[in-house]
Amino acid sequence: MNRLIVSPSPHLHAEVSVRSLMLDVVIALLPAVVVSVIFYGLRELSVLAVSVISCVLLEYLITKYLLKKQNTTGDLSAVVTGILLALNLPATTPWWIVFIGSVVAIGVAKMTFGGIGQNVFNPALTGRVFLLISFPKYLTRWEIPTGLFGKGMGTDAVSGATPLTAIKEGLMQGSSVHDIMTAHGYSYGQMLFSNIGGSAGEACAIAIIIGFVYLLLRKVIKPYITLSILGTVAIVSCLFWLGDPSRFTDPLFNLLTGGLLLGSTFMATDYATSPMSIKGGLIFGIGIGFITLMIRYFGSYPEGVSFAILIMNSLVPLLNRWFKQKKYGRA
Template sequence: MNKYVVSLSPHIHGREDVRKIMWGVVYAMIPALLVSIYFFGLDSVRVTLISVASCLLVEYLIQRFFLKGKISITDGSAVITGILLAFNVPANLPNWIIVVGAIVAIGIAKMSFGGLGKNPFNPALVGRVFLLIAFPVQMTSWPKPHALFSDGVVDAITGATPLGILKEGLKNGMSVDQIMQSGEMPRYVDMMLGNMGGSLGEMSAIALLIGAIYMFWKKIITWHIPVSYLGSALAFALIFWLIDPVHYVNPLFHLVTGGLMLGVFFMATDMVSSPMTPVGMIVYGIGCGVLTMLIRLFGAYPEG
């Protein structure tokens, strides 16, 4: 009788490995990074470099001195966390706060659970939430953007995000039309291109979409989470806009402002912390979309 020895999974091997997938996500974030550099100049470079370097260093130190196992900082996962963390903070954030965010993201949200593949939450998102709770003033002080090749400099005086302007105007009794026609609100074309206040990765919906198309092309992500996330968020916004257009803005505004596009394509699709089955992905995406809009429309934090 022949005996077969079955090795541990996985039993089906493809051409893609973790390293290729992770670096593919890094490449997909380059368009958004370039847009942030265009509007915020060296501050964008500073924040991103410090965030990435801090994430790599924290992961290396933990693997070298605590886990005492294989050093895996070249797999690209820590680089992704570093860039995503940078994308979730303002361009004028102090260096030491960025380092704190990296320590929380990598040290607590990732490595304390055993490293890549074992973390229950997106490390960059955990880092952002921690910084928002611990340093709310610094995390909501947005510098006004400027074109890199203009005569301007990054404005030390903070400017509100479009969602912040909308919420403040509604609080003061203004209608949506009055707010949109005010001098404070950027034009739609500016919001789509990234010429508005916000975190580094919230600048351009177009740049994020280019990165998403690349990930679809490379089969790094599937349609389930992005479509269900965007669909539920826009449907939610559409319902309230049709019911009361005086106090609720149209879905296009929500699409091009804040971190919706970043969350849809780069945060929610994290393969470690998101569901694995198609049905689970769709349910998860719908939940993310509804939760985002609930916070935007009724919560205290306008960015959702």
């Protein structure tokens, strides 16, 4: 034998790497990507392309010239950030705004903290919220561009506003929830399966649920964060709705609209910016669900998932410190 290797135990390693995990996330995102391209056509494809390419390129340039570290683009985490950022923007977003979003996401939110695993806030969401605050004009323009298969892919009833925006505006004008819903012709089947307007990734709930199930099957994420967010939203909105159905939207509506599914499946479960322990994760999820709903019901923005996740991100270090998993024999 010419090459006897000696190393400390264990001598086996699981067939898992950062790259394989990120690849699984990309695969889980594919249904949502495909659906958004079908609904929003080539415009969405260009947003996706600009976002992914600029995220990867920025990470490459920053690691090479600014940090002078090992190139980390091979782990595909920048691709995930790019896709998520694109799915969080309207398909009509101009390319230069998408690029600015990538700069904030990769340059500010991720690399300044030291790259993958070190960031405090979810990069894609940081990019999106930055754009939402800086360029509200472009970020709230929910017009429906031509779909891949021509205009009208399930978009008959959509007026250009997202359901959440429509509700918010309607309520401010004094109408009741029921009136607004019927006026816009929203139905739950439509929310589940087809385009209801909004960010590209919010288009179809089923596509995201498929991704969620894939991630669970591949054991990439644990279900408790996502489920505690959705559960909190369902329970809290149920209480409000039962109290006053004319002012507050019902639980199913809240679960299926806006970025809740996308955010709770892909962004709240981001490894670096979510708590490690189950208990911490549950509290993290409850916090996100509650803040989301409070913003939706009482805030000036129609949607609050992004803000809720970022706010709870800032509490993750504390949650990690307070809620540790139970140690053996130290009850």
